[in-house]
Amino acid sequence: MPTSTREKRDKHYGEWFRNVLINAEILDYRYPIKGCGVWLPYGYKIRKHVTSLLRELHDTTGHQEVRFPIMVTETNLRKEAAHIKDFENEVFWVTYGGLKPLEIKYALRPTSETAIYPMLRMWIRSHSDLPMKLYQIGSVFRYETKTTRPIIRVREVTTFKEAHTSHATLKGAEAQIKEATQIYKDFFDACGVPHVVSRRPDWDKFPGALYSVSFDVIMPDGRTLQSGTVHNLGQNFSKVFDIQYETLEGNHDYIWQTCYGISERGIGALLSVHGDDNGIVLMPSLAPIQVVIIPIPHEERGCEIAELCEQVAEKLRTLNMRVEVDRRDGLTPGAKFFFWELRGIPVRLEIGPKDIQKRQAIIVRRDTFEKSACKIGDLPSKISLMLKEMTEELRSKAWERMHRRVYRVGDVDKAKQLLEKKAGIVELLWCGKAECGHKLEEKMNATVLGTPVDIAEKIEDNCVICGKRASDIIRLSIAY
Amino acid sequence: MPTSTREKRDKHYGEWFRNVLINAEILDYRYPIKGCGVWLPYGYKIRKHVTSLLRELHDTTGHQEVRFPIMVTETNLRKEAAHIKDFENEVFWVTYGGLKPLEIKYALRPTSETAIYPMLRMWIRSHSDLPMKLYQIGSVFRYETKTTRPIIRVREVTTFKEAHTSHATLKGAEAQIKEATQIYKDFFDACGVPHVVSRRPDWDKFPGALYSVSFDVIMPDGRTLQSGTVHNLGQNFSKVFDIQYETLEGNHDYIWQTCYGISERGIGALLSVHGDDNGIVLMPSLAPIQVVIIPIPHEERGCEIAELCEQVAEKLRTLNMRVEVDRRDGLTPGAKFFFWELRGIPVRLEIGPKDIQKRQAIIVRRDTFEKSACKIGDLPSKISLMLKEMTEELRSKAWERMHRRVYRVGDVDKAKQLLEKKAGIVELLWCGKAECGHKLEEKMNATVLGTPVDIAEKIEDNCVICGKRASDIIRLSIAY
Numbered sequence: 001m002p003t004s005t006r007e008k009r010d011k012h013y014g015e016w017f018r019n020v021l022i023n024a025e026i027l028d029y030r031y032p033i034k035g036c037g038v039w040l041p042y043g044y045k046i047r048k049h050v051t052s053l054l055r056e057l058h059d060t061t062g063h064q065e066v067r068f069p070i071m072v073t074e075t076n077l078r079k080e081a082a083h084i085k086d087f088e089n090e091v092f093w094v095t096y097g098g099l100k101p102l103e104i105k106y107a108l109r110p111t112s113e114t115a116i117y118p119m120l121r122m123w124i125r126s127h128s129d130l131p132m133k134l135y136q137i138g139s140v141f142r143y144e145t146k147t148t149r150p151i152i153r154v155r156e157v158t159t160f161k162e163a164h165t166s167h168a169t170l171k172g173a174e175a176q177i178k179e180a181t182q183i184y185k186d187f188f189d190a191c192g193v194p195h196v197v198s199r200r201p202d203w204d205k206f207p208g209a210l211y212s213v214s215f216d217v218i219m220p221d222g223r224t225l226q227s228g229t230v231h232n233l234g235q236n237f238s239k240v241f242d243i244q245y246e247t248l249e250g251n252h253d254y255i256w257q258t259c260y261g262i263s264e265r266g267i268g269a270l271l272s273v274h275g276d277d278n279g280i281v282l283m284p285s286l287a288p289i290q291v292v293i294i295p296i297p298h299e300e301r302g303c304e305i306a307e308l309c310e311q312v313a314e315k316l317r318t319l320n321m322r323v324e325v326d327r328r329d330g331l332t333p334g335a336k337f338f339f340w341e342l343r344g345i346p347v348r349l350e351i352g353p354k355d356i357q358k359r360q361a362i363i364v365r366r367d368t369f370e371k372s373a374c375k376i377g378d379l380p381s382k383i384s385l386m387l388k389e390m391t392e393e394l395r396s397k398a399w400e401r402m403h404r405r406v407y408r409v410g411d412v413d414k415a416k417q418l419l420e421k422k423a424g425i426v427e428l429l430w431c432g433k434a435e436c437g438h439k440l441e442e443k444m445n446a447t448v449l450g451t452p453v454d455i456a457e458k459i460e461d462n463c464v465i466c467g468k469r470a471s472d473i474i475r476l477s478i479a480y
Numbered sequence: 481m482p483t484s485t486r487e488k489r490d491k492h493y494g495e496w497f498r499n500v501l502i503n504a505e506i507l508d509y510r511y512p513i514k515g516c517g518v519w520l521p522y523g524y525k526i527r528k529h530v531t532s533l534l535r536e537l538h539d540t541t542g543h544q545e546v547r548f549p550i551m552v553t554e555t556n557l558r559k560e561a562a563h564i565k566d567f568e569n570e571v572f573w574v575t576y577g578g579l580k581p582l583e584i585k586y587a588l589r590p591t592s593e594t595a596i597y598p599m600l601r602m603w604i605r606s607h608s609d610l611p612m613k614l615y616q617i618g619s620v621f622r623y624e625t626k627t628t629r630p631i632i633r634v635r636e637v638t639t640f641k642e643a644h645t646s647h648a649t650l651k652g653a654e655a656q657i658k659e660a661t662q663i664y665k666d667f668f669d670a671c672g673v674p675h676v677v678s679r680r681p682d683w684d685k686f687p688g689a690l691y692s693v694s695f696d697v698i699m700p701d702g703r704t705l706q707s708g709t710v711h712n713l714g715q716n717f718s719k720v721f722d723i724q725y726e727t728l729e730g731n732h733d734y735i736w737q738t739c740y741g742i743s744e745r746g747i748g749a750l751l752s753v754h755g756d757d758n759g760i761v762l763m764p765s766l767a768p769i770q771v772v773i774i775p776i777p778h779e780e781r782g783c784e785i786a787e788l789c790e791q792v793a794e795k796l797r798t799l800n801m802r803v804e805v806d807r808r809d810g811l812t813p814g815a816k817f818f819f820w821e822l823r824g825i826p827v828r829l830e831i832g833p834k835d836i837q838k839r840q841a842i843i844v845r846r847d848t849f850e851k852s853a854c855k856i857g858d859l860p861s862k863i864s865l866m867l868k869e870m871t872e873e874l875r876s877k878a879w880e881r882m883h884r885r886v887y888r889v890g891d892v893d894k895a896k897q898l899l900e901k902k903a904g905i906v907e908l909l910w911c912g913k914a915e916c917g918h919k920l921e922e923k924m925n926a927t928v929l930g931t932p933v934d935i936a937e938k939i940e941d942n943c944v945i946c947g948k949r950a951s952d953i954i955r956l957s958i959a960y
Contacts, residue, residue: 028599032556033586036549038599041614044545064521065528069636070550070619071572073512089578092551094588096573097623106513108574115511119518122510134521139550139619143577156549 003369006220008277013221014149017272020280021150024343026271035148035155042343045288047159050267051137053190053286054161057183063133063163068115070139071106076114080240083113086207090143092155108141113208113233113259116164117241124255126246127168131176135163140263151268152225152480159264166238166255168245173232173256177213180230180260181453184215187228187262191270192283192395193217194402195227196425198450198475201437206259210234216449216477217269218405222422224449224477227269230260271344273398274367279342281367283394284387291316291383292345293325293361294336296352309351312361312379319380321387341366346390347383367394408473412464415476416444425449425477429470431463439465440476447479483849486700488757493701494629497752500760501630504823506751515628515635522823525768527639530747531617533670533766534641537663543613543643548595550619551586556594560720563593566687570623572635588621593688593713593739596644597721604735606726607648611656615643620743631748632705632960639744646718646735648725653712653736657693660710660740661933664695667708667742671750672763672875673697674882675707676905678930678955681917686739690714696929696957697749698885702902704929704957707745713737751824753878754847759822761847763874764867771796771863772825773805773841774816776832789831792841792859799860801867821846826870827863847874888953892944895956896924905929905957909950911943919945920956927959 009016021027026043039047055065071094078084092108095101109115116134124132140160144153163180167173181197188195195215205212206229215228238244238254247253274281284290295302295309306327313323326336333350340348350362360373363382367390374382405424409415415426426444430436430451437448451472463470489496501507506523519527535545551574558564572588575581589595596614604612620640624633643660647653661677668675675695685692686709695708718724718734727733754761764770775782775789786807793803806816813830820828830842840853843862847870854862885904889895895906906924910916910931917928931952943950 028602030599030602031549031595032553032598033549033551036551038549039547041544041546044547047547048545065524066521067519067524067527067638069511069513069516069518069638071513071516071636076512091576091578092574092586093576094572095575096571098569098571098625106572118512119508119510122508145578156551158547158549 004276004278004367006276009275010220013219013272016220016275017152017268018150020271020275020342024279026280027150029150033155035144035153037150037154037158039158042288046282046286047264047267049286049288050191050270051159051161054137054187054262057186058135058161058163061133061179061183063135063165065136066134067136067138068109068112068119070109072109072112072115074105074107076118077107079114080208080237082207087111089145092141092143110142111140111160111261112136112162113164113237117237117243120164120166120255121241121243124166124243124245127248130166130168130245130255131172132166133163133176134165135161137161149480151264154264157263159267160261161263162259162261164257164259166243166257168247168253168255170234170256173234173258176258177230177232180258181213184228184230184260184262187266188215188217189395190283190285191266192391192398193227193266193269193273194395194399196406196449196452196475197454199453200229200450201434201448201474203434203437204448204450206231208233208236210236213453214450216425216479217273218402218424218477219269219272219480220275222405222424222478223480224425224447225265225269225480227265228260228262231258233257233259274394275344276367280344281394282344282346284346284391287344287346288322289324289340289345290321290387291323291347291349292340293323293349293351294333294340295325295327296333296350296355298353301353301356304356305351305353308356308376309349312349312351312376315380316383319384321383347386349379365390410464412440412443415464419444419446419476419478422478425475427452427473427475428464429459429461430472430474431466431468432471433463433466436463436465437474440474444476446476449475449477449479451475484756484758484847486756489755490700493699493752496700496755497632497748498630500751500755500822504760506760507630509630513635515624515633517630517634517638519638522768526762526766527744527747529766529768530671530750531639531641534617534667534742537666538615538641538643541613541659541663543615545616546614547616547618548589548592548599550589552589552592552595554585554587556598557587559594560688560717562687567591569625572621572623590622591620591640591741592616592642593644593717597717597723600644600646600735601721601723604646604723604725607728610646610648610725610735611652612646613643613656614645615641617641629960631744634744637743639747640741641743642739642741644737644739646723646737648727648733648735650714650736653714653738656738657710657712660738661693664708664710664740664742667746668695668697668749669875670763670765671746672871672878673707673746673749673753674875674879676886676929676932676955677934679933680709680930681914681928681954683914683917684928684930686711688713688716690716693933694930696905696959697753698882698904698957699749699752699960700755702885702904702958703960704905704927705745705749705960707749708740708742710740711738713739754874755824756847760824761874762824762826764826764871767824767826768802769804769820769823769825770801770867771803771827771829772820773803773829773831774813774820775805775807776813776830776835778833781833781836784836785831785833788836788856789829792829792831792856795860796863799864801863827866829859845870890944892920892923895944899924899926899956899958902958905955907932907953907955908944909939909941910952910954911946911948912951913943913946916943916945917954920954924956926956929955929957929959931955
């Protein structure tokens with residue numbers, strides 16, 4: 001009986017990830033353009049559950065879905081100085097229409113501020129139009145110069161959920177940052193993906209923002225993956241794009257803005273965090289199939305078995321479970337087990353000749369490989385409970401694993417050693433000065449993630465670099 | 481009491497369409513790039529119902545949804561000669577990544593054959609992989625040189641559903657053409673959009689296809705809109721992209737392919753066909769809100785009225801109707817009527833002080849403006865029935881209007897006169913020769929739509945051009 005192990009996955013994570021994507025028919029990365037992949041039918045279904053979750057979280061908090069064009073004029077992209085400076089080296093440019101050069105170049109949007117904000121200027125007239133909370137899910141493009149990796153670092157980001165909100169006051173924008181942070185917490189919680197939430201240092205905030213908050217996930221190889229970001233844009237973009245509203249008193253003021261984004265990196269995190277040596281493991285709520293039923297072939301009682309499998313499937317479907325009976329010929333039960341384990345289906349049922357006699361089925365839970373027999377009549381309640389327990393345990397175990405990889409460290413050498421071993425995230429005391437932050441990055445050859453937003457504590461010691469009174473905790477890691 | 485009229489719409493259809501898109505908050509076409517529009521929240525919801533319908537029709541017939549990259553390499557786009565020849569003048573080219581020219585140019589896909597087929601080559605090995613039926617919904621791009629129009633002729637087609645199927649035999653591909661044609665009939669039927677189905681003449685088939693079948697809709701201005709196409713690609717692309725499979729006997733053969741597409745033109749057709757002088761009229765199944773309830777303000781009984789409105793809404797929601805109570809302050813009931821009529825909500829309920837006393841509501845049906853009182857307790861059954869009747873009538877009336885605009889004509893002069901008056905579609909007898917077809921197009925300054933696929937009849941007369949024995953009916957129109 002197999003048990004869940006993660007040794008191979010952890011040791012060769014990059015290879016594991018690339019293999020699982022293609023072998024579990026999630027994404028084919030052999031597309032002839034670097035950094036572009038094809039979502040395969042099974043992967044597309046997982047993606048659909050994830051985007052549905054994102055839509056639900058945004059729709060129920062008053063966000064409205066829209067869809068903006070993929071191309072942005074050069075003029076608009078260049079309007080905000082910090083923004084274009086940061087993106088200039090990674091924008092794809094459309095320069096020809098047919099055989100003729102275009103009069104104005106178009107950028108494939110690297111993110112959509114500069115596509116959306118000129119329209120907000122037309123849409124927002126008065127305080128009664130505010131707050132306005134919009135979002136869209138679509139592609140953005142980055143001509144990545146770093147090594148590309150499927151889902152993790154791509155040139156066409158196919159699943160970018162970005163929200164853009166407009167407010168009458170800074171206070172309104174600040175409240176929105178809190179709501180957005182909560183939405184992202186809820187999202188990662190539903191995916192069972194543990195994370196740290198950090199306020200990015202000033203030198204690494206979103207270009208054009210007042211400040212940025214980031215969700216970072218520790219991947220199996222100990223590197224962190226920035227998986228969601230929330231930005232307070234202040235009035236910076238509204239001044240550049242001249243987006244004003246009429247106040248209650250009849251004056252005019254610039255709107256306050258926030259934006260926040262999550263991409264398929266969220267899917268990458270969720271596949272990686274729960275996966276094991278046998279393949280991916282899916283959170284039941286996000287699994288395209290939650291229960292797969294495998295009839296064990298038998299010469300005499302084959303028909304009876306097939307019939308019972310269908311009956312069980314029908315029964316479970318009435319409880320809104322997503323169930324499939326694997327009736328394929330020419331595959332042994334063992335080959336089918338392997339097939340569905342790789343694809344992370346939460347629960348497997350096996351029904352064979354002995355089970356028919358005993359009116360039972362064998363249940364196997366994907367994450368633990370725990371195996372048990374269950375009377376046919378008890379299956380619905382047993383499986384419901386199992387899916388619930390599995391959800392809880394996947395989440396709590398993932399959090400436990402993460403907590404073991406976040407190290408509070410007293411000195412730089414110890415921190416450096418840990419990161420050299422790809423241990424995860426180190427937390428040190430910091431005076432808050434950029435100078436000391438940069439020194440830390442240099443000494444450790446690591447990236448500052450920022451200061452904790454998700455924990456609050458009293459600091460009573462000194463900065464590990466300059467020795468002056470520390471004001472904050474600083475997190476560093478080897479980041480993707 | 482208003483009645484449904486279409487005079488203004490028919491007379492100034494272009495203006496009507498453009499206005500209704502922005503005024504009903506469907507699509508904002510003022511985006512700074514020509515041929516690109518922004519789907520607004522309400523329009524996005526309509527689009528979502530339409531794409532859900534498309535997904536359902538494809539999922540239930542064994543199609544699998546996938547997602548391919550938006551960029552295609554120049555090499556692959558150029559592989560099929562007829563294909564690139566036809567698209568060459570309308571491809572957007574990406575030539576720069578950041579500040580550097582790209583080594584290979586990328587095209588923004590004008591359609592996805594050349595993106596998909598190199599991957600099929602890797603995926604298809606043997607007859608057991610066939611048939612393979614894939615589809616995706618996403619953006620394609622055309623650098624249109626003709627006048628652009630929102631939704632109808634755009635440079636970013638935002639909602640292109642394209643299916644691509646692979647088969648072991650020509651017979652399999654032919655059967656697929658039938659299935660695809662049926663899917664599209666079902667789609668337009670669910671939208672209540674009348675159409676003619678024609679086999680395009682050889683000189684106007686999809687570049688690279690054996691033949692093409694098209695769904696054309698007569699728009700209110702009498703021009704036709706190609707709203708869906710189905711193509712039998714034969715082995716043309718599979719030979720170019722070298723997609724072979726191992727047959728049952730162990731030989732190798734090229735696959736047979738079909739592809740078929742529907743874009744947001746389907747949405748354009750549906751908004752236009754049912755619309756009237758007061759705005760759009762939505763098929764109940766596609767309406768984001770099916771019933772809107774307007775409380776009539778009253779000083780004393782206002783609270784009671786509001787309460788009853790909510791109760792009614794709750795009751796209707798339990799029957800899975802999409803219901804909204806319009807509680808907005810500062811808008812008169814009249815302004816609210818106008819607002820929701822413009823947006824095409826199928827049923828409006830009004831509840832005022834008199835109605836409270838009589839335990840009734842006033843019901844108004846959007847398409848007929850038929851007004852009646854109904855006891856509160858009878859509302860669920862009355863409205864259910866009304867939505868059903870409205871669906872049937874919208875569909876049948878639209879078909880009636882279309883049938884009146886399809887003319888069987890004996891000679892070219894009469895046909896020419898009709899098309900000059902923008903009457904719709906003319907049908908003439910034809911010998912089947914391209915020469916005569918071209919002459920017809922020239923003489924009438926019109927477009928050949930092709931020969932009927934949706935009607936079969938015996939032809940017993942002569943070609944209107946050459947006078948030789950006619951073999952077919954030929955349809956012409958002023959096409960968008």
